[in-house]
Amino acid sequence: MGPQGATGGADAVDPKVRRMAMLAAADQAIGKESDILDSLAAAFSEAGYHLYLVGGSVRDALLGRLGEDLDFTTDARPEATREILDAWADVVWDTGIEFGTLSAERHGRQVEITTFRADTYDQVSRNPEVTFGDTLEGDLVRRDFRCNAIAVELHGDGSRTFLDPLGGFEDCVAGVLDTPGAPEVSFGDDPLRMLRACRFSSQLGFDVAPRVREALNEMADEIERITVERITVELNKLIGGADPSRGIDLMVDSGLADLVIPEISDMKMTQDEHRQHKDVYQHSLQVMRQAIDQEAPGEPDLVLRWAALLHDCGKPATRSYNEQGNVTFYQHEVVGSKLVRRRLKKLKFPKKTIQEISQLVYLHMRFHGYGEGKWTDSAVRRYVTDAGDLLERLNKIVRADCTTRNRRKAARLARACDSLEERIVELAEKEDLARVRPDLDGNEIMEILDLQPGKQVGQAWNYLKELRLESGPMEREDAILALKKWWHEQEEKEQHDGA
Incomplete structure (x- = not known):
């Protein structure tokens, strides 16, 4: 190219x-x-x-x-x-x-x-x-x-x-x-140039000369001489390029990824003999490309790109087989979120960025818990509340995560995405989904239950928030009755446990 x-x-x-x-x-x-x-x-x-x-x-x-x-x-x-x-x-x-x-x-x-x-x-x-x-x-x-x-x-x-x-x-x-x-001399002088080769491949669409590729393969471990801060700058420039897949491929093939962000190269999993799961690495690159296609014009969305690339990084550690011999990746989103937090912390990403990327990885499977047209009001509220400010990015990753060649399945997933976004709009017209809070605040809870500030107030607040998510907005009188009923049940439970 x-x-x-x-x-x-x-x-x-x-x-x-x-x-x-x-x-x-x-x-x-x-x-x-x-x-x-x-x-x-x-x-x-x-x-x-x-x-x-x-x-x-x-x-x-x-x-x-x-x-x-x-x-x-x-x-x-x-x-x-x-x-x-x-x-x-x-x-x-x-x-x-x-x-x-x-x-x-x-x-x-x-x-x-x-x-x-x-x-x-x-x-x-x-x-x-x-x-x-x-x-x-x-x-x-x-x-x-x-x-x-x-x-x-x-x-x-x-x-x-x-x-x-x-x-x-x-x-x-x-x-x-x-x-x-000679590339050996150049990379020996400054090993960061090896990552810059990957970055320029992404930004410019250039191929590396054969002798440069050979030197990358032989000298990858020299990157350990470079400070983590400089490595992170290059990684962000790489993933922000016009075609980051090119740079990532070069980084993985040369062995550089094993040393700076092994969670990417680890996704090159050997498929099982029945090919029951996709090539996770290639799938992740495709998801990233499809997420990039949804970006608004202007600066690249690095949070979206990193989350799309790493969304399945928990699969290698969770691959298993059930009694029927089918491959499974149970809770790979939970494991992946932890891996992302740990790696990005080592790379000294900003705390807010780490939180956003890891949360998107954690939430990317939430959509698949519901079928087409089966989103209840409660499910929509929880989805929106858990995503928070990341909602738009999460929806983009959900759409990008469809890489199947089966047209019917792809169309079904697209309809399900459309249905969810329509439900969000419908419910948002009735409620303030951006700020789902209990119908009573902490001061009101203390006054109604005659409590002092402490753990019990927080427990009552959490109960009302769960009720709000489940049932939607309540009249004040109904919220007070629900709170008093819950409090009475807690007192009875304490008395029973203490007997």
Whole structure:
């Protein structure tokens, strides 16, 4: 599969035509930024330095997807860059000046400029000894992939020149990820680049070169040198890509997933001899793809994507066979939810994100407890209440979880989803389903039962909430009668137990 650009797949277009089209598209995209680029280039030129647009900015311009983030490199040392930017920009940040990087903003647009680097690595940590270089090629050769090692020199007169000493342009044309030097050296310098290969495969739709794939397979365990925080950033970028299945496949096949998130590769279960269950791994990828298809335009919904991918991760630990020899996965949603919480906690995901993803995994089977047209008011209330703010995402996962090729079964499940959502709307018109609370609050309970704050008040509140879920809203007088009856039964039970 070729890169995803404005000119279509690489296989569908003559390479020469594609090269010309990509260069023209890039030149046009960069030209649209002339308001900021020309003045910045002129400022560096007047000071006697060169300025280059570089890295992902050039790659994305060639692929027809240039965004607002613009990255530059220069032969100017950090102190000289700071002096130039102070005169040119509205605001300058020098928090990265130790590494040769300064950021600036002019007329609401941000830029990041880094002095040529010629770092050296010890092949033990991923922290380089930062040294500044003297040549553009020396700076480019230290980058992760050749497609990210293309530069555009910006001249002071507004003209520009494409520079590609390492062949990154041809990689963009072919849709290939390859390293500037030997991949073993590149990944040894910084093992995070292995996960970046998976991430770029997801974001760009690129394949990895054979030598890169071989190095991934041989060096996967080097990823353990990387901090968990950096791994998590790459995982989120991967799953937020245009086609995360590509990146996940590469991560699983190379063995990286075994080390960073084994719950994914564990789903590659060997099917039983009768093939009574689906390939859980492939099914999960398909569910994720179908969930993505339901996303609203804009930013990817990472919570939805993670939950869809991991919804069945509890199946490997719960697979069993009943007396008839049929395969079962009883309570896999409960086990899966626990696995997700444990793994995401190790990966240091935010607490709220962990709660949301694990809750969606826990709830994804709730829908299947009811057949088409069999949703009672009580069942709808409980479904909505348990889902809470996750209701819309839960409904998307339920729909995405249908990957059967049986058209009748698929149509039946779709009708059941439609029926549930219709019932939710109908009941919501009568009740406030977003806030199902008891008909009496804690203060009223204490006053009616003459109680002090404590456990008994909480028990009474929980009883009224269950009653509310089961029966719907009640008149105040009916709620009071129900509360008093329940309290009387509790007192009688205590007396009986104490006798």
